[in-house]
Amino acid sequence: MHVTGGGVSVHHPPQHRAPSGVGLHGQLKPYTATTARILRQLAADHRSIAMILLVPVLVITLMYFMFENAPHRPGTPTPFNNACLIILGLFPLFIMFIITSITMQRERASGTLERILTTPLRRLDLLLGYGTAFSIAAAAQAVVATVVSFWFLGFTTAGSPVWVLVIAIVNAVLGVGLGLLCSAFARTEFQAVQFIPLVMVPQLLLAGIIVPRAVLPTWLEWVSNAMPASYALEALQQVSAHPELTYIAVRDIVVVLAFAIASLCLAAATLRRRTP
Template sequence: MSISLTLATTARVLTQVRHDRRTIALVITVPSLLLALLRYIFVDRLDIFDQIGLMLLGIFPFTSMFLITSVAMLRERVSGTLERLLSTPLHKLDLLFGYAIAFAALAAVQASIACAIAYGLLDLRTQGNIATVLLIAVSTAILGCCTGLLTSAFARTEFQALQFMPAIVFPQILLCGLIWPRADMSTPLQLASDIMPLRYAAEAMSEVGTFPLPTTTLWLDLLILALFAIATLLGGAATLRRQSN
């Protein structure tokens, strides 16, 4: 693995994204618009907005980066670009880490804008500080990138890649504690949520909302998110096949 090749891949991906202005506009504006809508739905119950809005700041980056990365990597596979890249000295991890860094940077911009609007314009209130929220948001975004890289190997068309979202993202949203407290779920559902990474992202955000300083639970949740990301990244690497001459 080479740092220079990884950074070159990162630069290439960011250049491609920079030319896709519609995607950039959607990534940057949609989370903020949805938070604004949520704020005015709960205009008389700001305590609910504080709880749900904070969790969504961790869920949005995962969802958007999962979609973008899975489609982008699928295009690389279908167009033959991936085969050409793997015929060069570029290592599989150079490629995957390059993608992860590029989309993590995009997610950091998305999360920063969403947090600025949530705290500055929508009056989101939390006990913890915004820096911790950004750390969690970027962590879930990296996990979303890694998951998208892995699932792209099982799709043949962009439509199929998009169909993985209901299968992978929606169950996690339903069971992470956003809609209903995990403590009130049945035991089988609690056990199922324990193997879903968004459950730990939601719990970490809940810790930020409750405590002024990072807690042991929060750091443990971030560690688990990192382990999930590493596992999916290695799984993605296993799906890449270097062509023999």
């Protein structure tokens, strides 16, 4: 700009543009990329797919033929109904715990996890990506197992099958969260497997499958009350016995979800940036 009496250069302040990728899409991109990568890996692993989708169905079908001719009192649930309820409730939790913990440890052992953690990707984004990918697989597992149980094997509940499906998915998500948490403390795949008797077996024993929780010794009942699998099974038992969703079932679903979220947060906090 020229002013009479002398040349004066006027500098306009530069127009600052927002860096690309700082919006919501940019913030979600690392998370969605991680989720997509894990889903592609799962889709390419045919054994894992078979274990996730087919094993629960095969076990439930086996239980159906085992209890086909088992006697029961009129007006009471069939033995198959009781067994199927347990399988639908706790098997997704068990299977997803195994697959998640081993797969996460395999990522660490191969160096993939360490390379990812050298990038600006936040640990929480990474764990949420893993959690979402495995939760999608868990939802597929729950849908297949529930459809086969209700529409092909004659499984019945007083409540809606939709709630059985929702609870099965929530239980599977819990298995994902616990698997990610335990994998943070394992250095090999074998050590990840060793967490099964430490973390999962006590929950299965104290959830009320073998002995009702109400008749356990007081100290064991307190231990059972601190384990999420107890609430997972109780929620399904409520749906099985009542046509409407009860307060206890809602409370149990919230408790299981809280355990799953807490597991993911603890896994993010304990995730190591370097593999020992």
